[in-house]
Amino acid sequence: MTDIADQITEEVTETKGSYSYRADGAVAEMTYSRAGANLIIIDHTEVPDAFRGQGVGVALVTRAVSDARLRGHKILPLCPFAAAQFRRHPEWSDVLNG
Template sequence: MSTLVEDNPAKHRFEILIDDALAGFTAYLARGEVLVFTHTEVDRSFQGKGVGSALMRETLDQIRARGTKVVPQCPFMAAFIDKHPEYADLVADLP
Protein backbone atom coordinates (compact mmCIF):
# COMPACT_ATOMS: atom_id res chain seq x y z
CA MET A 1 0.00 0.00 0.00
CA SER A 2 1.48 3.35 -1.01
CA THR A 3 0.61 6.50 0.91
CA LEU A 4 1.26 10.06 -0.20
CA VAL A 5 0.37 13.34 1.49
CA GLU A 6 0.60 16.42 -0.68
CA ASP A 7 -0.51 20.01 -0.64
CA ASN A 8 -3.15 20.86 -3.23
CA PRO A 9 -3.00 24.69 -3.26
CA ALA A 10 -5.73 24.93 -5.91
CA LYS A 11 -8.18 23.32 -3.47
CA HIS A 12 -6.59 24.81 -0.32
CA ARG A 13 -6.01 21.46 1.32
CA PHE A 14 -3.50 18.74 2.07
CA GLU A 15 -4.64 15.41 0.65
CA ILE A 16 -3.73 11.86 1.58
CA LEU A 17 -3.69 9.40 -1.29
CA ILE A 18 -3.60 5.66 -0.65
CA ASP A 19 -2.82 3.60 -3.73
CA ASP A 20 -3.67 6.72 -5.80
CA ALA A 21 -7.15 7.02 -4.24
CA LEU A 22 -8.12 10.14 -2.26
CA ALA A 23 -8.50 8.83 1.30
CA GLY A 24 -8.89 12.15 3.09
CA PHE A 25 -7.94 15.80 3.32
CA THR A 26 -7.45 18.69 5.72
CA ALA A 27 -8.62 22.07 4.42
CA TYR A 28 -6.98 25.41 5.16
CA LEU A 29 -7.17 29.14 4.58
CA ALA A 30 -3.87 30.89 3.90
CA ARG A 31 -3.26 33.97 6.05
CA GLY A 32 0.19 35.19 5.12
CA GLU A 33 2.73 32.77 6.56
CA VAL A 34 0.03 31.03 8.61
CA LEU A 35 -2.35 28.29 7.49
CA VAL A 36 -5.69 28.22 9.31
CA PHE A 37 -6.97 24.63 9.23
CA THR A 38 -10.77 24.53 9.22
CA HIS A 39 -11.86 20.96 8.44
CA THR A 40 -10.50 17.43 8.17
CA GLU A 41 -12.29 14.57 6.48
CA VAL A 42 -11.37 10.91 6.01
CA ASP A 43 -13.30 8.76 3.54
CA ARG A 44 -15.56 6.32 5.36
CA SER A 45 -13.79 3.30 3.83
CA PHE A 46 -10.48 4.45 5.37
CA GLN A 47 -11.73 5.42 8.84
CA GLY A 48 -10.29 3.62 11.85
CA LYS A 49 -7.09 2.70 10.00
CA GLY A 50 -4.82 5.53 11.15
CA VAL A 51 -5.31 7.54 7.95
CA GLY A 52 -6.29 10.71 9.82
CA SER A 53 -3.23 10.52 12.06
CA ALA A 54 -0.95 9.88 9.08
CA LEU A 55 -2.50 12.87 7.31
CA MET A 56 -1.94 15.11 10.36
CA ARG A 57 1.62 13.95 10.97
CA GLU A 58 2.77 14.41 7.37
CA THR A 59 0.92 17.71 6.94
CA LEU A 60 2.52 19.14 10.09
CA ASP A 61 5.95 17.81 9.10
CA GLN A 62 5.65 19.54 5.72
CA ILE A 63 4.57 22.79 7.39
CA ARG A 64 7.55 22.60 9.75
CA ALA A 65 9.88 22.06 6.76
CA ARG A 66 8.45 25.21 5.13
CA GLY A 67 8.99 27.24 8.28
CA THR A 68 5.32 28.24 8.52
CA LYS A 69 2.75 27.98 11.32
CA VAL A 70 -0.80 26.68 11.78
CA VAL A 71 -3.98 27.76 13.52
CA PRO A 72 -5.85 24.50 14.24
CA GLN A 73 -9.50 25.61 14.15
CA CYS A 74 -10.37 22.09 13.00
CA PRO A 75 -11.17 20.02 16.13
CA PHE A 76 -9.42 16.93 14.70
CA MET A 77 -6.15 18.79 14.13
CA ALA A 78 -6.38 20.55 17.50
CA ALA A 79 -6.87 17.19 19.27
CA PHE A 80 -3.96 15.65 17.33
CA ILE A 81 -1.62 18.47 18.37
CA ASP A 82 -2.80 18.15 22.00
CA LYS A 83 -1.90 14.43 21.90
CA HIS A 84 1.42 15.10 20.11
CA PRO A 85 3.08 18.05 21.87
CA GLU A 86 6.08 17.80 19.53
CA TYR A 87 3.92 19.83 17.11
CA ALA A 88 2.84 22.51 19.62
CA ASP A 89 5.60 24.87 18.42
CA LEU A 90 3.82 25.10 15.05
CA VAL A 91 0.69 26.68 16.53
CA ALA A 92 0.34 30.43 15.96
CA ASP A 93 -2.20 33.04 16.94
CA LEU A 94 -4.36 34.37 14.14
CA PRO A 95 -2.55 37.22 12.38
Template sequence: MEEQRKATEGTTEEVSVQKQGNSYVLTGREGKVGEITYQMVDVGTWVIDHTYIDPRYRGHNLARQLLNMVVDEAREKGRKIIPSCSFALEQFEQNPEYADVWDNKTSTKYADPYSSDSVSQSGP
Protein backbone atom coordinates in the same frame (compact mmCIF):
# COMPACT_ATOMS: atom_id res chain seq x y z
CA MET B 1 3.40 11.24 -4.96
CA GLU B 2 3.81 9.26 -1.77
CA GLU B 3 2.32 5.78 -1.55
CA GLN B 4 0.86 4.30 1.60
CA ARG B 5 -0.73 0.92 2.20
CA LYS B 6 -3.90 0.25 4.14
CA ALA B 7 -5.75 -2.94 4.96
CA THR B 8 -9.42 -2.97 3.95
CA GLU B 9 -11.62 -5.93 4.82
CA GLY B 10 -8.79 -8.45 4.83
CA THR B 11 -7.18 -7.15 1.64
CA THR B 12 -4.43 -4.62 1.08
CA GLU B 13 -5.36 -1.53 -0.90
CA GLU B 14 -2.98 1.07 -2.21
CA VAL B 15 -3.81 4.55 -0.94
CA SER B 16 -1.88 7.42 -2.46
CA VAL B 17 -1.31 10.85 -0.96
CA GLN B 18 -0.95 13.87 -3.18
CA LYS B 19 -0.47 17.55 -2.40
CA GLN B 20 -3.06 19.67 -4.21
CA GLY B 21 -2.73 23.40 -3.56
CA ASN B 22 -3.39 23.98 0.14
CA SER B 23 -4.44 20.40 0.82
CA TYR B 24 -3.27 16.82 0.94
CA VAL B 25 -5.65 14.31 -0.66
CA LEU B 26 -5.84 10.54 -0.11
CA THR B 27 -6.97 8.52 -3.10
CA GLY B 28 -7.92 4.85 -3.25
CA ARG B 29 -9.26 2.63 -6.02
CA GLU B 30 -12.65 4.31 -5.89
CA GLY B 31 -11.40 7.90 -5.81
CA LYS B 32 -10.87 10.38 -2.99
CA VAL B 33 -11.06 8.82 0.47
CA GLY B 34 -9.74 11.65 2.65
CA GLU B 35 -8.22 15.09 2.83
CA ILE B 36 -6.82 17.82 5.02
CA THR B 37 -7.01 21.48 4.02
CA TYR B 38 -5.39 24.64 5.29
CA GLN B 39 -5.55 28.34 4.46
CA MET B 40 -3.05 31.15 4.83
CA VAL B 41 -4.00 33.67 7.54
CA ASP B 42 -0.93 35.83 7.06
CA VAL B 43 2.55 35.41 5.67
CA GLY B 44 3.66 33.25 8.60
CA THR B 45 0.48 31.47 9.72
CA TRP B 46 -1.82 28.74 8.37
CA VAL B 47 -5.22 27.59 9.65
CA ILE B 48 -6.00 23.89 9.32
CA ASP B 49 -9.71 24.16 8.63
CA HIS B 50 -10.83 20.71 7.53
CA THR B 51 -9.87 17.06 8.01
CA TYR B 52 -11.93 14.20 6.61
CA ILE B 53 -11.47 10.45 6.19
CA ASP B 54 -14.14 8.31 4.53
CA PRO B 55 -15.71 6.12 7.26
CA ARG B 56 -14.61 2.95 5.42
CA TYR B 57 -10.97 4.03 5.83
CA ARG B 58 -11.01 5.21 9.44
CA GLY B 59 -9.09 3.50 12.19
CA HIS B 60 -5.79 3.31 10.30
CA ASN B 61 -4.20 6.58 11.44
CA LEU B 62 -4.63 8.18 8.01
CA ALA B 63 -5.89 11.52 9.37
CA ARG B 64 -2.87 11.75 11.65
CA GLN B 65 -0.57 11.03 8.70
CA LEU B 66 -2.20 13.86 6.73
CA LEU B 67 -1.83 16.19 9.71
CA ASN B 68 1.85 15.29 9.97
CA MET B 69 2.35 16.18 6.30
CA VAL B 70 0.94 19.68 6.88
CA VAL B 71 3.04 20.07 10.05
CA ASP B 72 6.20 18.93 8.24
CA GLU B 73 5.54 21.40 5.43
CA ALA B 74 4.94 24.20 7.98
CA ARG B 75 8.24 23.38 9.68
CA GLU B 76 10.10 23.42 6.35
CA LYS B 77 8.62 26.82 5.49
CA GLY B 78 8.89 28.33 8.99
CA ARG B 79 5.10 28.69 9.42
CA LYS B 80 2.88 28.50 12.51
CA ILE B 81 -0.44 26.64 12.51
CA ILE B 82 -3.81 27.47 14.02
CA PRO B 83 -5.68 24.14 14.32
CA SER B 84 -9.27 25.13 13.54
CA CYS B 85 -10.96 21.79 12.82
CA SER B 86 -11.74 19.72 15.90
CA PHE B 87 -9.46 16.82 14.89
CA ALA B 88 -6.40 19.03 14.40
CA LEU B 89 -7.09 20.96 17.61
CA GLU B 90 -7.42 17.74 19.62
CA GLN B 91 -4.17 16.39 18.17
CA PHE B 92 -2.31 19.63 18.93
CA GLU B 93 -3.64 19.63 22.51
CA GLN B 94 -2.69 15.99 23.13
CA ASN B 95 0.70 15.83 21.39
CA PRO B 96 3.58 18.06 22.51
CA GLU B 97 5.52 17.32 19.31
CA TYR B 98 3.34 19.96 17.59
CA ALA B 99 4.24 22.74 20.06
CA ASP B 100 6.90 24.23 17.79
CA VAL B 101 4.38 25.03 15.03
CA TRP B 102 1.29 25.72 17.15
CA ASP B 103 0.14 29.34 17.16
CA ASN B 104 -1.88 28.74 20.33
CA LYS B 105 -2.18 32.43 21.18
CA THR B 106 -5.09 32.72 18.76
CA SER B 107 -6.17 29.14 18.07
CA THR B 108 -9.28 29.12 20.24
CA LYS B 109 -10.61 32.03 18.19
CA TYR B 110 -10.70 29.72 15.15
CA ALA B 111 -11.60 26.41 16.79
CA ASP B 112 -14.79 24.87 15.46
CA PRO B 113 -15.81 21.92 17.65
CA TYR B 114 -19.14 21.67 15.81
CA SER B 115 -17.75 21.09 12.33
CA SER B 116 -19.58 18.10 10.87
CA ASP B 117 -16.70 17.32 8.50
CA SER B 118 -14.04 17.19 11.19
CA VAL B 119 -12.69 13.85 12.30
CA SER B 120 -12.62 12.94 15.98
CA GLN B 121 -9.82 10.99 17.65
CA SER B 122 -11.89 7.82 17.53
CA GLY B 123 -12.73 8.30 13.84
CA PRO B 124 -9.57 7.86 11.77
Protein backbone atom coordinates in the same frame (compact mmCIF):
# COMPACT_ATOMS: atom_id res chain seq x y z
CA MET C 1 1.44 4.64 8.11
CA THR C 2 4.54 5.14 5.97
CA ASP C 3 2.69 3.92 2.88
CA ILE C 4 -0.12 6.39 3.59
CA ALA C 5 2.30 9.27 4.20
CA ASP C 6 4.08 8.57 0.91
CA GLN C 7 0.79 8.86 -0.99
CA ILE C 8 -0.44 12.16 0.48
CA THR C 9 -0.55 14.97 -2.06
CA GLU C 10 -0.83 18.71 -1.51
CA GLU C 11 -2.64 21.24 -3.66
CA VAL C 12 -2.05 24.94 -3.04
CA THR C 13 -3.63 28.10 -4.36
CA GLU C 14 -2.86 31.67 -3.37
CA THR C 15 -5.21 31.58 -0.35
CA LYS C 16 -6.10 27.94 0.28
CA GLY C 17 -4.67 24.47 0.22
CA SER C 18 -5.41 20.83 0.92
CA TYR C 19 -3.74 17.54 1.66
CA SER C 20 -5.36 14.44 0.20
CA TYR C 21 -4.99 10.70 0.37
CA ARG C 22 -6.67 8.56 -2.29
CA ALA C 23 -7.04 4.80 -2.39
CA ASP C 24 -9.59 2.34 -3.73
CA GLY C 25 -11.81 5.13 -5.05
CA ALA C 26 -12.07 6.94 -1.69
CA VAL C 27 -10.56 10.31 -0.78
CA ALA C 28 -9.55 11.66 2.63
CA GLU C 29 -8.84 15.37 2.75
CA MET C 30 -7.67 18.07 5.12
CA THR C 31 -8.18 21.66 3.99
CA TYR C 32 -6.54 24.86 5.15
CA SER C 33 -6.55 28.58 4.51
CA ARG C 34 -3.47 30.74 4.26
CA ALA C 35 -3.48 33.72 6.61
CA GLY C 36 -0.49 35.80 5.70
CA ALA C 37 2.90 34.57 4.61
CA ASN C 38 3.61 32.26 7.56
CA LEU C 39 0.30 30.99 8.96
CA ILE C 40 -2.04 28.26 7.83
CA ILE C 41 -5.41 27.60 9.41
CA ILE C 42 -6.53 23.97 9.26
CA ASP C 43 -10.30 24.26 8.89
CA HIS C 44 -11.57 20.81 7.97
CA THR C 45 -10.55 17.16 7.96
CA GLU C 46 -12.71 14.50 6.35
CA VAL C 47 -11.88 10.82 6.37
CA PRO C 48 -14.36 8.41 4.77
CA ASP C 49 -15.45 5.31 6.64
CA ALA C 50 -13.30 3.18 4.32
CA PHE C 51 -10.19 4.68 5.95
CA ARG C 52 -11.32 4.86 9.57
CA GLY C 53 -8.92 3.31 12.06
CA GLN C 54 -6.00 3.29 9.60
CA GLY C 55 -4.32 6.51 10.77
CA VAL C 56 -5.16 8.45 7.63
CA GLY C 57 -6.42 11.56 9.45
CA VAL C 58 -3.35 11.64 11.68
CA ALA C 59 -1.13 11.20 8.62
CA LEU C 60 -2.73 14.25 6.97
CA VAL C 61 -2.10 16.43 10.02
CA THR C 62 1.41 15.03 10.45
CA ARG C 63 2.22 15.98 6.86
CA ALA C 64 0.99 19.53 7.48
CA VAL C 65 3.19 19.74 10.60
CA SER C 66 6.22 18.47 8.68
CA ASP C 67 5.66 20.92 5.83
CA ALA C 68 5.12 23.80 8.29
CA ARG C 69 8.49 23.04 9.88
CA LEU C 70 10.23 22.98 6.51
CA ARG C 71 8.58 26.22 5.39
CA GLY C 72 8.83 28.13 8.67
CA HIS C 73 5.05 28.31 9.04
CA LYS C 74 2.78 28.19 12.06
CA ILE C 75 -0.52 26.28 12.20
CA LEU C 76 -3.80 27.32 13.78
CA PRO C 77 -5.89 24.12 14.02
CA LEU C 78 -9.54 25.27 14.01
CA CYS C 79 -10.73 21.87 12.81
CA PRO C 80 -11.72 19.85 15.90
CA PHE C 81 -9.87 16.75 14.68
CA ALA C 82 -6.64 18.65 13.98
CA ALA C 83 -6.91 20.49 17.31
CA ALA C 84 -7.28 17.15 19.11
CA GLN C 85 -4.17 15.83 17.35
CA PHE C 86 -2.17 18.86 18.47
CA ARG C 87 -3.27 18.18 22.06
CA ARG C 88 -2.12 14.54 21.69
CA HIS C 89 1.22 15.55 20.17
CA PRO C 90 2.96 18.15 22.33
CA GLU C 91 6.07 17.65 20.20
CA TRP C 92 4.25 19.65 17.52
CA SER C 93 4.13 22.77 19.73
CA ASP C 94 6.93 24.40 17.71
CA VAL C 95 4.51 24.95 14.81
CA LEU C 96 1.39 25.64 16.87
CA ASN C 97 0.20 29.24 16.57
CA GLY C 98 -0.67 30.63 19.94
